[in-house]
Amino acid sequence: MAGSEDNTLLSGPGGLPHRSNETTKISGSLIGQTVDGFFVKRLLGGGGMGDVYLAEQDLGAGTKLVALKTIRNEYQSDSVAIQRFQEEALAAGTMKTNYVAEVMSYGQLAATPSHPAMHYLVMEYASAGTLHDYMMKFPDLRLPIEEGIRLLRQAAEGMLAAERRVDGAGNPDPIVHRDIKPANLLLQRSGATDEVEIRISDFGAVKRQKRIESGSDPMLSQAGAPMTPVYASPEQWNFEETDHRSDMYSLGATFYHALTGSRAAPETDVIGDIRKFAVESPCLSLNRALKDVPEELNAVIETMTARNASDRYESFADLIEALKVFERQPVSLKKVWWSIVLIAAALTVAIFLTQSSGGVTAKTLIG
16 A cells, blocks of 8 residues: 555545555554554454554544554555455445444555554444344343344445445446454444444455456455355355345344344354355244244345345345335334234134033123
8 A cells, every 4th residue: 555655545545535654653562552643542353354443533622432443464465455455445435324334544554674564444433342242232142123123224224325336436336245244233322312323344355346347356266255154145155246135145144143142054163064054045034043023024034035146135225125114013013913913812712612612601791
């Protein structure tokens, strides 16, 4: 990426602010260092190729917390890792939706005698953790149905922005995330209601249609196909072409986990068994793991996770439309309605049996 010798990318990917931090010196951990005007406070966590830190910006009248994401030292010279990092900045920074984690800037720290140059992103800090963290706070380690539907709707809105993304010239340039899972769905607390809101993150494995058409996607090799096995779509397992419907499968598998408290894929370290499950299962059904699941919700998850992409919703817009049934008839009200229906049916049967056996009848009571 750009340093003082290379001015070709000073605007950063997709026009994001790019900072060349030539004065910052780093060695080992970034804790206690200042990067891009942000003071690094502590390590939040790490992924396959990078670390994420909590950092703070002094705004004069107050401070602002952000997440600072870096590539680990061993990947600093890896061209594919760097390209994935750039793609994350480009993807997250060019989608107009509240439900994708905001990327504020992208930059590179200068090399020192003891440390190579380091690429970094400054991102929105999601204070409520991940969807997985949130699940752990509920009984049975799963989301209540109503809460799961609300968050699924938000995630679908975020993914629709990826599906409908356009480039700087206004031409369609959709993005396929390729690694949707509970750990990549961050949660932010809303200031107005204190409810959590989805923030889709970690776009490092994205596939951009424009890049595919130009034949420049080094991440599509079979050996390095980016995915998390237990949430991957059948077409990912088969190394086939993917589009937004692959993400739809992964989002369905993610919310199957969130709503049931367990992954649909087998609890095994044998990759072959996980692949067999993904490519042979017709779909994932909530009602196999839970009782009293609204049939409409079960149908939504089944459609999202259909084995054949052509049997899934054609667009995330169609998924959002399918979820609107719960706005018209909330799940809690539906449960009350069905309880009334069942009680009425039981009373009808009881009266019929009483009359048939010659016991107390309605005529006797009024007569």
